[in-house]
Amino acid sequence: MGAAADKLMSKVAAEDRFDYSAAEVRDLQVQALNERFQERRNAIKLLKMRAEEAGIEEITSLDDMVGLLFPHTAYKSYPESFLMDERWDRLTKWLGTISPHPIEGVDLEGIKDVDDWIDRLAAKGYFISCSSGTTGKSAMLIASQKDMDWSKIDTVNVFAWGSGVKPARDRMMVGCAPVATVPKNKTISEAQVAAFSNPEWPRWDYPVPPITVGSLTKMVVMRKKMAEGSARPDEIAEFEQTSGERQKILDDAIVSTAEAIIANRDKKLMVAGLWSGLYAVAKAVRDRGYSAKDFDPDNCIYVGGGLKRAQLPADYQQFVHETFNIPEGRHFQNYSMQELNSGMPKCREGGRYHVPPWIVPMILNQDGDALLPVDINGGKVEGRAAFYDLSLDGRWGGIITGDKIELDYSPCQCGNKGPSITDNIARYADLQGDDKIGCAGTIDAYVRGMS
Amino acid sequence: MNAQVQANTGEPIVSAPIFVRGEVIEGSDIVHKSRDLGVTFSTANVPFDKAIPPRTEVPPLLNVPTSEIIDFLVETGQRLVAPDNAFVHECFDRMASTHILPREVIENVGKHAVSYLDRRILEAELRENFPDPRALDGWIPKQDFTGRKSFVRAYGPRLIHVLPGNSPGVAIKSIAQGALVKAVNLFKMSSADPFYTVAILRTMAAIDPEHPIVKSMSAVYWRGGEAAVENVLYRPQYFDKIVAWGGGDAINNVIKYLGPGFQLVSFDPKTSISMIGREALESEERMEEVASRAAADLMMLNQEACAASRFQFVEGPQELVDRFCAKFQRYIAERAAASGDIRPLAMDLKEQVETLMMLDDEFATWGRADGKGLVIRSEEPVDFHPINKIGNVVRVDRLDDAVKYVNVATQSIGFYPSERMADYRDALGAGGAQRVCPLGEVGPSTYGNPWDGMYPLHRFVHWMVNEDGIDPR
Numbered sequence: 001m002g003a004a005a006d007k008l009m010s011k012v013a014a015e016d017r018f019d020y021s022a023a024e025v026r027d028l029q030v031q032a033l034n035e036r037f038q039e040r041r042n043a044i045k046l047l048k049m050r051a052e053e054a055g056i057e058e059i060t061s062l063d064d065m066v067g068l069l070f071p072h073t074a075y076k077s078y079p080e081s082f083l084m085d086e087r088w089d090r091l092t093k094w095l096g097t098i099s100p101h102p103i104e105g106v107d108l109e110g111i112k113d114v115d116d117w118i119d120r121l122a123a124k125g126y127f128i129s130c131s132s133g134t135t136g137k138s139a140m141l142i143a144s145q146k147d148m149d150w151s152k153i154d155t156v157n158v159f160a161w162g163s164g165v166k167p168a169r170d171r172m173m174v175g176c177a178p179v180a181t182v183p184k185n186k187t188i189s190e191a192q193v194a195a196f197s198n199p200e201w202p203r204w205d206y207p208v209p210p211i212t213v214g215s216l217t218k219m220v221v222m223r224k225k226m227a228e229g230s231a232r233p234d235e236i237a238e239f240e241q242t243s244g245e246r247q248k249i250l251d252d253a254i255v256s257t258a259e260a261i262i263a264n265r266d267k268k269l270m271v272a273g274l275w276s277g278l279y280a281v282a283k284a285v286r287d288r289g290y291s292a293k294d295f296d297p298d299n300c301i302y303v304g305g306g307l308k309r310a311q312l313p314a315d316y317q318q319f320v321h322e323t324f325n326i327p328e329g330r331h332f333q334n335y336s337m338q339e340l341n342s343g344m345p346k347c348r349e350g351g352r353y354h355v356p357p358w359i360v361p362m363i364l365n366q367d368g369d370a371l372l373p374v375d376i377n378g379g380k381v382e383g384r385a386a387f388y389d390l391s392l393d394g395r396w397g398g399i400i401t402g403d404k405i406e407l408d409y410s411p412c413q414c415g416n417k418g419p420s421i422t423d424n425i426a427r428y429a430d431l432q433g434d435d436k437i438g439c440a441g442t443i444d445a446y447v448r449g450m451s
Numbered sequence: 452m453n454a455q456v457q458a459n460t461g462e463p464i465v466s467a468p469i470f471v472r473g474e475v476i477e478g479s480d481i482v483h484k485s486r487d488l489g490v491t492f493s494t495a496n497v498p499f500d501k502a503i504p505p506r507t508e509v510p511p512l513l514n515v516p517t518s519e520i521i522d523f524l525v526e527t528g529q530r531l532v533a534p535d536n537a538f539v540h541e542c543f544d545r546m547a548s549t550h551i552l553p554r555e556v557i558e559n560v561g562k563h564a565v566s567y568l569d570r571r572i573l574e575a576e577l578r579e580n581f582p583d584p585r586a587l588d589g590w591i592p593k594q595d596f597t598g599r600k601s602f603v604r605a606y607g608p609r610l611i612h613v614l615p616g617n618s619p620g621v622a623i624k625s626i627a628q629g630a631l632v633k634a635v636n637l638f639k640m641s642s643a644d645p646f647y648t649v650a651i652l653r654t655m656a657a658i659d660p661e662h663p664i665v666k667s668m669s670a671v672y673w674r675g676g677e678a679a680v681e682n683v684l685y686r687p688q689y690f691d692k693i694v695a696w697g698g699g700d701a702i703n704n705v706i707k708y709l710g711p712g713f714q715l716v717s718f719d720p721k722t723s724i725s726m727i728g729r730e731a732l733e734s735e736e737r738m739e740e741v742a743s744r745a746a747a748d749l750m751m752l753n754q755e756a757c758a759a760s761r762f763q764f765v766e767g768p769q770e771l772v773d774r775f776c777a778k779f780q781r782y783i784a785e786r787a788a789a790s791g792d793i794r795p796l797a798m799d800l801k802e803q804v805e806t807l808m809m810l811d812d813e814f815a816t817w818g819r820a821d822g823k824g825l826v827i828r829s830e831e832p833v834d835f836h837p838i839n840k841i842g843n844v845v846r847v848d849r850l851d852d853a854v855k856y857v858n859v860a861t862q863s864i865g866f867y868p869s870e871r872m873a874d875y876r877d878a879l880g881a882g883g884a885q886r887v888c889p890l891g892e893v894g895p896s897t898y899g900n901p902w903d904g905m906y907p908l909h910r911f912v913h914w915m916v917n918e919d920g921i922d923p924r
Contacts, residue, residue, distance in 0.1 A: 045809050073799035077806035080834040090813070097809045137834075229858050229883075368798055400798070439615050439757040441720020442836050443860040445698025 002035025004028050005390045008358040012150075012391075013157055018347075018354040018416040022376040022409050025357045032390050033360065034059035036397060037068065043100040044396050046074065062362055063371050069386050069398040071368065072339050074098065075139040076131075083137075084221055088117050098395060099126070099142050115214040127183035127394065130213045131338050138216055139338065143184065144394030147341050151184060152191040154342045154391070159192070162345030163332035165270070165300045167195035172264055173203040176257055176273030176281045177304075178250075181210040184338070192302070196270055204260045206277070208253045227443045258284035261324075265294050271324055272302040279316045282323035295325035301332055335421060339399045341392045344421065350413035352420035361419055362386040363407050366428065368400045374409065376419075382406040384428065385421075402428050465545050467494040467645040470652040471501045471669045473660050483642055483674060490548050492645055494672045497680055502637055502669040503689045510607035511663035512633035517587050520630050521573045523655070523664055528568025530654050531561075531623075538657070542650035546619070551643070552753055553791045557619060560752060561647065564620030568627060572898045577631060579899030580908035581605060587633060590917060598924070602917040607633030608691045610911060611684065613675075613705065615696035615718075616643025625694070626651055630664050632911045637684070638670040645672045676704045687712030691913055694718070716910050718903050721757035721862030722836075723748070725890055726764050726850050726875070730868045732771040739778055741867055744891025746782030748865040749842050751894055753792050758863045758893045761837040763844045764853035769828075772846045773815060776826045779842055780817035784824030787840045795822050796839055803835050832856060850875065857882035862903075865890040 008028060011017040037059050041051050047068060051057075054067030078094040081087070088108050096103050106124050111117050118128045127148060131139040156167055173193060193203055209215075222239055225231035231239075258281050261269065271278065278301070285291070301324065313319070321331060333346040335353040344353040355361050363372050363383040374381035385405040389397040406422040468477045478495025512520065530536055543561070547554035566572075577584040583591055590602035612625045622638075626648070629636035638648050648670040656665045673680040685693065685708035693713070695705050698720035709715055725748055731741035751759040763779070765772050796804065804820040807827060818825035826842045827833060837843050847853050850871070857864070857879050864879060866872045867890035876887050885904060886896070901907075 046805065049805060049809070071798040071802055074802050077799075077802045079807070079810075081831060090810070094806065094810060097806065227858075228855075230855075369795075439621065439696050439718060439721060440755060440759065441698050441757070441860065442722055443858050445702070445720045446859055 002032055002039065004031035005035050005358070008032055009391055011357055012153055017356050018161075018418045018420075020357045021411075021417040022419050024417075026376060029357070029360045029390075030059060030061060032358075033062075033065055033388055036388075036390065040100050040396060045097040046070065047396055062360070065360075065362065065388065065398060066364065066369065066371055066386075069362070069368075069388070069400045070098075070396055071400045072139070072337075072402055075141050075339070075395075076137040078137075078140065080137055080220075080224070083114065083217060084224065086111070086113070091117070092121075095121075095126070095128075095140070095142055100393075100395065101126075101144065113214045114217050115212045118213055122183060128213075129182040129184040129338055130216065137220065138213065141184075141338055142395050143341070143392075146393040147391075148183060148187045150341055150391050150393075151187050155188045155191050156195040158334055158336075158343035158345045159302060159332060160195075162334060162347070163300050163302075163330050164348065165196065165330065169194075169196065170198055170268055171196050171270040171300070172201040172267045173197045174257065174261055174264075174269055174271045175204060175206040176271055177277040178206055178208045178211050178253075181212050192270075192272070198267075201264075201267060204257065204264075206253055206273070207256055208249050223447060227447050254280045254284050257281050258288065261285055262288060262290050262294075265290065266296075268296045269299045269324065270302060271299070272304070274304060275312060275316060275320070278303065278320045279312050282320045285323055290323075292322050292325040297325055297327055298330070299324050299326050300330045301326050303333060333423075335425065337399075337401065339401070340387060340389045341397075342389055346423065347412060347414035347416070347420075349415070350420070351423050352408065352412050352414075353423070353425075354412070354414075354416060355407075355419045355421065357418065358390040360388040360390070361407055361421075362388070363405070364400065366404075374407070376409050378410040380406060380408045380410070385425075404428055463491075465490060465492040465548060467492045467545070467640075467672060468649055469495050469497075469669075469671045470649045470656075471498055471671070472504075472667070473656050473665045474501070475649070475653060475656075481672065481674070483645075483672070492545075492642075494645060497671045497673055497684075499683055502671060503684070504635060506609075506688065510609075510633055510635050511666040512630065513607050515633070515663050517577060517584065517631065517633075520633070520664065521570055523658070523662060524568050524573060524627050524630060525570050526658055527651070527655050528565050530658060531565045531568070531651065536654060538650040538653040542646045545646045546644060551794065552755065556753060556790055556792060561619045564623040567620070567623055573627065573631065575899035576628070576908060580906045587631070587912070592919075594922060598922040600919040600922055602919060604915045604917070605632070605912040606915040607635065608911055608913045609689065610634045610636050611690050611693045612636060612638045613693065613695040613697070613701070614638055614641055614644075614648065616641030619644060619647045621696065622648040622651060626668065628908055628911065630667065632908050634667065634911060636668050637690070638668070639675075640670055640672045642672070642674070675701060681708060685713060692716050692911065694907075694911070696720075716905075716907070720860065721885070721903075722762075722860050723758050723760050723863040723865070723893060724762045724764065724853075724856070724861060725749075725760045725865040725867075726853055727766065727775075727867045727890065728850055728871055729766045731765070732767045732775060738775050741890065742775055742778035743782045744867065745779055745842070745865070746786055747891045748893040749783060750786040750790075750840065753787070753790055754838055754840055760863075760865055760893065761841075761843065762832050762856065763842055764847050764850065764856070765844050766847055766850050769846055772844060773828060776815065776817050776828050776842075776844050779844065780824055780826040783826065783840055783842060784818060787822075787824045793822060794839055796820050796841075800835060800838070800841075803833075804841070807833070851878075854878050854882060857884050859883035861885065863888060863893045865893045 040047055042048060050068050056064055059065060082090040088111050092103055103126060106120055121128055125145050127143045129141045160167055197203055329348055334343045336343040342359055344355050346353050363381045364386050365372055366384055368384050372381050372383045385403045386400045404426045407419055408422060409419050411417045412420050466477055468475050476495045479493040480496040482491060482493045484491050531539055543558050546557055585591055586603055586605040590604045592602055594600045610629060615621055640648050652668050652670055693705055694716045696718045725745050732738055745763055748760040765775060801820045807814040808816050815828045822839050824840045826844055828844045830846060832845055833843050861884045864884055864887045866887055869889040872887050879887055
């Protein structure tokens with residue numbers, strides 16, 4: 001591990017971690033990036049290829065990094081047939097092209113399904129998290145035990161900083177979202193329970209079967225078969241029925257969670273979920289005649305992820321906050337993504353997402369191939385977000401996202417001098433959804449009912 | 452012709468005038484960023500009342516004979532290629548700034564498309580689309596076996612054409628076909644090409660601003676999916692049919708508005724493939740020739756066209772197939788270099804290709820992931836869409852093994868050798884394919900032939916009947 005990176009990462013729990021201006025830490029960050037590059041360049045095949053192509057031997061500025069950042073799609077670049085045809089040896093080999101640590105000693109004999117494969121990898125310290133994609137491929141992000149250990153600390157710090165809630169183990173935690181059983185989510189959830197949950201009040205788990213990678217894969221496989229035309233009508237009918245049953249379970253979960261919240265309304269609560277689920281539960285609570293006046297004025301809320309294209313009324317946040325009596329000072333938002341290992345919490349005074357010194361933000365042009373010029377002494381720049389997260393150990397920390405963000409190098413109203421992100425994050429995919437019409441296309445356009 | 456104005460961001464805004472039944476309207480009500488190059492253009496709002504004549508008016512072209520319409524279209528064609536046509540020149544200047552393909556490619560495509568405005572071709576379209584093309588010009592008397600009499604007319608419909616953005620040629624074809632069926636036409640231009648349709652219509656107006664063809668045509672722009680516009684236009688009270696290209700979101704969006712009296716004629720998004728039999732690998736010379744033909748099919752409109760081949764199923768042992776791949780890549784690269792089109796691969800595509808390169812024991816690649824021509828050999832089709840000069844050669848033991856990959860999205864199948872087409876066409880049809888042709892000839896098609904599984908002109912018209920009692924004899 002490099003000295004510069006260690007120095008930056010040592011701020012993980014520092015009170016003033018968001019108060020380092022970019023100018024102050026930039027030299028150290030560039031040194032740290034070079035340390036990581038030198039450690040990894042021969043270890044990660046894809047990185048080696050990129051470095052050779054770009055002719056980069058050493059990182060001396062952020063510009064040198066641009067060609068070495070991986071697009072977020074890099075983690076779904078595996079041939080889908082490996083997954084469909086359950087070729088675990090091939091998938092494992094693919095993981096080897098993006099992992100800095102050689103993947104060794106994993107027993108690949110008699111693997112039942114993808115969940116089993118992931119378990120076998122986890123047993124050897126290779127933790128795979130998958131992004132949920134029902135229409136396309138899932139991204140497979142590999143991480144190490146060090147990454148899990150880091151997440152455990154970071155998630156609690158991020159929430160405490162962003163919400164002002166002290167980890168005092170005095171709350172009842174209520175889950176309002178189906179949990180994907182990937183190692184990172186499990187780790188985060190456990191760390192939060194340990195920090196915030198009253199040991200005498202067990203966490204309320206959203207009563208739905210967990211979303212496993214295997215269950216997501218089934219949907220992806222089905223979609224592919226539908227596209228190919230190899231899905232038989234009986235298979236589609238069965239799939240439709242299963243989807244219907246699953247929907248019923250989801251609908252019931254909203255009701256029973258709302259009832260659990262009402263039954264425990266005398267306790268100090270921490271509700272957690274995605275906006276769509278939180279909104280649905282809040283609505284069910286209101287429908288039963290309960291609202292802010294019935295709940296503890298010190299309740300808090302943990303929101304993960306964005307809207308994920310859920311259609312909600314314009315005032316959904318206010319509605320949720322008011323239902324559970326979440327006071328103004330307890331609102332919490334975090335900007336992060338599966339691809340990163342650390343969070344960027346929103347401050348309550350300035351409403352900006354704050355970037356810690358061990359994450360190096362880079363704003364690129366829309367194509368993601370050049371750094372946009374900006375004055376790091378107080379300037380502002382808008383474009384495609386890219387980050388290097390120095391805290392990542394189990395994979396390359398450099399990632400180009402699909403998000404359009406505005407990065408502000410001027411001090412925030414909250415008093416912190418570090419770089420921060422304006423609260424107007426958008427996805428390029430949503431911005432470009434215009435009339436992209438052509439006569440050329442694929443069979444995907446002919447698949448109905450799975451998006 | 453038009454001064455360029457600056458957007459807030461400092462980048463230039465290109466003006467895209469609209470055309471409404473003979474009138475050219477400039478405006479900056481809508482400022483839009485074009486999808487592929489990020490160029491911004493400005494255009495006027497749709498003047499609804501002007502663009503949609505009420506149904507109390509008979510279509511302007513109804514009683515203009517098709518022969519006269521053809522005369523006018525042929526003359527338009529000549530004017531479009533005339534060296535002094537300022538509209539077309541200006542248009543290519545503008546298009547070069549919004550289109551993903553280089554100016555020369557667009558210009559060639561535009562010129563090639565004009566060749567459609569040929570009397571013999573237009574007459575062939577009418578002859579093949581209608582059992583009796585005279586039904587377009589008048590009421591055709593009929594009598595059935597009971598002695599009942601009537602008149603039938605291929606009545607001029609009211610059409611909205613949602614034009615694609617990837618093929619300038621579709622604009623010409625749509626205008627010509629809209630004129631041949633005597634329709635009242637509204638063209639919705641795409642953000643990738645908000646210019647060419649208007650240039651054609653302005654050329655027509657320059658010939659005769661009062662001609663009924665000119666009075667039957669409007670070309671406008673709005674952002675696809677804009678409810679404030681589509682909610683107004685997409686009504687049977689105004690239009691009979693919507694003729695739409697594309698799929699996915701573009702079509703899903705249109706479907707919402709369909710209902711009794713407002714129908715969809717869809718030109719679906721398509722993919723094309725090649726099927727190459729073992730005969731191609733018989734000798735070095737044969738391999739060269741076939742590889743060259745395969746590259747021609749792949750490079751159609753630099754692989755932006757629906758007819759451009761994406762997957763090449765090659766029958767034979769790996770060693771021979773690999774030799775074919777090397778030649779194939781060389782021919783693609785030669786064509787790519789000659790076209791001057793040097794777009795890098797999209798990020799995610801590059802990523803996937805490079806992954807295959809790293810997993811080299813199962814896939815083989817020729818060329819690089821740099822947009823200058825690349826061939827990937829695999830045992831089954833790759834799971835991404837080959838585009839920007841990428842061939843995916845899928846090795847098969849027998850061509851029969853390729854048939855299962857044919858589906859309803861398969862447009863053209865370039866076949867080698869031609870003699871084996873007859874053995875396969877029934878099975879290809881069952882899979883949903885649209886056409887099979889000799890390898891290297893995916894571009895040309897017999898004039899007047901069906902397209903997308905239909906005779907489009909026949910679908911466009913509104914068949915109207917005038918019953919006339921029973922013959923007393």
